[in-house]
Amino acid sequence: MTPARPDALHPAALMYAAEVKDGQLNRREFLTRVTSLGLTASAAYGLLGLNAPARAAGHAQQGGTLRMQIAVRALKDPRAFDWPQIAYYTSGWLEYLVEYNNDGTFAPLLLESWSANDNATEYALNLRKGVTWNDGTPFTAADVARNITGWCDKSVKGNSMAGRFATLIDPDTDKAIDGAITVADDHTVLLKLPVPDITLIAGMADYPAQIVPMDFDPENMLANPKGTGPYVPDTYEVGVRGSLNRNEGHAWWGYAAGKGAHIDRFEFIDYGTDPADWAAAAANDAVDVIYETVGDFVDTLDVLGWQKSEVASGSTIVIRPNQLAEVDGMRPYADVRVRLAIAMAVDPAVCLELGYANRGIPARNQHVGPMHPEWADVPAIQIDPEAALALLTAAGMASFEMEIISVDDDWRRNTTDAVAALLLDAGFKVKRTIVPASTYRENWTTYPFSSTDWNHRPLGTQVLALAYRSGEAWNEAGFANPEFDALLAKANAIADADARRVVMARLQSIMRDEGVILQPYWRSLYRHVKPGVVGGEMNIAYLPRLYDFGFAA
Incomplete structure (x- = not known):
C-alpha cells in the first residue's frame, strides 16, 4: 500500500464535500469522515472553501507554572486507563499517534499521516521523522507495531483498547491476528484487516491509547519515565497533587513542529469531588484551570470573571x-x-x-x-x-x-x-x-x-x-x-x-x-480558566492536550 501524502485525497472525499454543499451532510460529519481516512484538516476545510481554524496557543509566551484543579488518581498501564484524569498526568511524557479536535477532525501527532484503502481493510501509518524517546533512542515503526499488538492483547486485565481494535484480534487466541500488523520500514506500519473497520484512527486518538516504550513497566513508570513527550514527572501523590517539569534535556519533536508546550511546570491539585471547593480555589487564586466546570458552578465561575469554553x-x-x-x-x-x-x-x-x-x-x-x-x-x-x-x-x-x-x-x-x-x-x-x-x-x-x-x-x-x-x-x-x-x-x-x-x-x-x-x-461540557490562560479550551472528549496550554504573550 502506498503511504499517503499529507494532502492525499481519499476517493470519497470529493463526493462527501459535494454532499456538504448540497446540504445532505453536515460539516462536522464531513470533517470526521475524511480526516479519519487520511486527509489533513487544512485540505478538508479547503474542499469546503474554508480555512482551518488557528490554534489559540500560538499566541502564548514561553514559560510559567500552570495549576490545574483535577482528580489525582492512581496510575496504571494506559491500556487499562478508565478515567481521562489519569491520562492528563502521563501525557506529559507518553504521547499519542493521533489527536481529535472539537471540530471533528483527526490530526497527526506521532504519526505524520495515514491512508486507508477504499473499503478500509488496509491502513498505512506513516510515522513522523526525527522523533526520539527521551533517552535519545529513535522512535520507529517497530515501536508503533508493538503498541498496536499490545492493544490487541485481551489477556491484559482492563484493556479497553482491545475493544477499539477488535477487528485485528484473532478470536481463537485473543491476540493480534498473525500478519495483520507489519513493519514496512522504519517509518511505516501496515495494517491488514480481515473485514473493513472505519474506527481504527478514532481509537488511536482515545485517552487510553498512549504510546509506551519497549521496556515500559506500569509499576515503575515514575522512576523510569521513558517517553516521547516534552515533560517528566516530578511529584505524584494520589488524591493530593502531582507535578510535571519540562524535560530540558529532550529535543522534543513538537517544538520544531509548532505544537507548543509553552508551560515550564504543571501542577495538578486534587480538591476532592465537591465543585464548591473547586470554585473556592479559583476565588482564592489557588488554581489557574478548572478541569471541568459542572452544574450551577458554571454561573459561579462566570461571575468570578474567569474565561469559559463550552462544547x-x-x-x-x-x-x-x-x-x-x-x-x-x-x-x-x-x-x-x-x-x-x-x-x-x-x-x-x-x-x-x-x-x-x-x-x-x-x-x-x-x-x-x-x-x-x-x-x-x-x-x-x-x-x-x-x-x-x-x-x-x-x-x-x-x-x-x-x-x-x-x-x-x-x-x-x-x-x-x-x-x-x-x-x-x-x-x-x-x-x-x-x-x-x-x-x-x-x-x-x-x-x-x-x-x-x-x-x-x-x-x-x-x-x-x-x-x-x-x-x-x-x-x-x-x-x-x-x-x-x-x-x-x-x-x-x-x-x-x-x-x-x-x-x-x-x-x-x-x-x-x-x-x-x-x-x-x-x-x-464547560471549562473555566483564569484570565490570561490560553489554549485551555475544553476538549469534546476530555483528551489531554498539555501542549496547548500557555499564558498570553
Whole structure:
C-alpha cells in the first residue's frame, strides 16, 4: 500500500464535500469522515472553501507554572486507563499517534499521516521523522507495531483498547491476528484487516491509547519515565497533587513542529469531588484551570470573571442495571421486563433538569445521538410510570428493593437522585447509596445498579463496541446479544454513514427494546480558566492536550 501524502485525497472525499454543499451532510460529519481516512484538516476545510481554524496557543509566551484543579488518581498501564484524569498526568511524557479536535477532525501527532484503502481493510501509518524517546533512542515503526499488538492483547486485565481494535484480534487466541500488523520500514506500519473497520484512527486518538516504550513497566513508570513527550514527572501523590517539569534535556519533536508546550511546570491539585471547593480555589487564586466546570458552578465561575469554553458533546451519564449481577442469590436485572419497567418510569427531561441544570439535551437511552454521523432517529420508549409498575409487578419484582449507587459528587449524584425519585414516584422500592470516589472507581463495572459518566466518542459504533459488545472490559451493563454483536461488526465495516445508519437503526432499537440502560441526556461540557490562560479550551472528549496550554504573550 502506498503511504499517503499529507494532502492525499481519499476517493470519497470529493463526493462527501459535494454532499456538504448540497446540504445532505453536515460539516462536522464531513470533517470526521475524511480526516479519519487520511486527509489533513487544512485540505478538508479547503474542499469546503474554508480555512482551518488557528490554534489559540500560538499566541502564548514561553514559560510559567500552570495549576490545574483535577482528580489525582492512581496510575496504571494506559491500556487499562478508565478515567481521562489519569491520562492528563502521563501525557506529559507518553504521547499519542493521533489527536481529535472539537471540530471533528483527526490530526497527526506521532504519526505524520495515514491512508486507508477504499473499503478500509488496509491502513498505512506513516510515522513522523526525527522523533526520539527521551533517552535519545529513535522512535520507529517497530515501536508503533508493538503498541498496536499490545492493544490487541485481551489477556491484559482492563484493556479497553482491545475493544477499539477488535477487528485485528484473532478470536481463537485473543491476540493480534498473525500478519495483520507489519513493519514496512522504519517509518511505516501496515495494517491488514480481515473485514473493513472505519474506527481504527478514532481509537488511536482515545485517552487510553498512549504510546509506551519497549521496556515500559506500569509499576515503575515514575522512576523510569521513558517517553516521547516534552515533560517528566516530578511529584505524584494520589488524591493530593502531582507535578510535571519540562524535560530540558529532550529535543522534543513538537517544538520544531509548532505544537507548543509553552508551560515550564504543571501542577495538578486534587480538591476532592465537591465543585464548591473547586470554585473556592479559583476565588482564592489557588488554581489557574478548572478541569471541568459542572452544574450551577458554571454561573459561579462566570461571575468570578474567569474565561469559559463550552462544547456540545456526546458525553453523558449511564444509569444501568447490571444483567449479570447477583443480589440475594438472584439476578434481578436479567429479566427484560424489569429493565423496561425502569426505563418507562424515568423521564429523561426531568433528569436533565434536576441533574445537570438543563445544560444539554434529552437523550433516548440508546447511547447514540445526533452528534454521531450514523445516528438513526429511533423513537424513545414511552414514559408511563403506571404501566412501568404494572410491568414490574408482572415480573414478580414489585417488592424488590433496588439499590442505586453513585459516586459522591455533584451532577452524577444529582442525576442518580432524580432517577431514584422518579422510580419511587412510580411505586418502585428504592434504596439510594452514595459512595466515595475512590470506592466507586474500584467497583464501577460490577455494581448491580449504578451510574457512570461516559465520554464523547466520534462514532456511535465506537461507543456501542466499548460499552455493550459481549465480553468487553467496559461492558458494565453485563449485556450480551449475538444479534447486536453481529450488527455492530456489520456497521463498522460500512464507510458511508448513510448506509451505516440503516444498521444503526436496528442497533439502537435493540438498546431500547432490551432496556439495556438509562441514558437520559447529552451534556454540554464547560471549562473555566483564569484570565490570561490560553489554549485551555475544553476538549469534546476530555483528551489531554498539555501542549496547548500557555499564558498570553
